């Protein structure tokens with residue numbers, strides 16, 4: 001199971017839509033939620049679902065070297081040249097998980113949007129907070145999820161910003177299935193996997209791995 005919580009392998013995935021995969025124990029509840037929302041005129045479409053360690057590594061490395069933008073708390077791109085390696089690490093971690101620690105590795109977590117509402121709005125969708133707030137194309141979806149997602153076994157692990165991961169109204173988790181993976185997490189196993197990986201900024205990450213683990217992986221923020 002070590003390999004599974006770290007996103008290295010997964011034997012319980014099922015395909016959904018053209019390019020997504022979810023844990024087989026999550027799919028029925030996801031489809032039931034989708035159907036219930038649609039009856040209210042709201043679409044629950046996947047933006048992102050299962051993701052491997054290697055995919056997360058690629059996202060991380062491209063952010064570290066400046067190929068992908070690093071966003072500030074307001075979701076606007078930051079000038080990374082002005083940041084120390086440690087500041088850059090924290091800036092990335094606010095929005096992107098360390099490879100091996102993404103809840104997307106489990107097939108239990110996914111990001112959603114209302115594709116039709118976005119199309120109708122004519123905006124170019126960026127998966128940012130304001131799109132899910134009043135006036136945004138996914139505001140109705142976000143409100144519906146707040147009231148109904150729990151009825152289908154889902155919750156938002158990043159609903160409140162505590163100084164760790166930013167608030168992500170679009171990210172849902174299947175509580176009972178995700179709990180099985182949460183129990184497996186270990187800072188030691190993570191450090192071992194990252195040590196042998198090609199992660200950019202490795203020495204910075206490993207030097208701070210314990211605090212990073214509590215602040216962002218367990219998402220306990222800076223409250224400790």
Ligand SMILES: [Zn+2]
Pocket residue numbers: 048104109110111168170171172
């Ligand atoms: Zn997500």
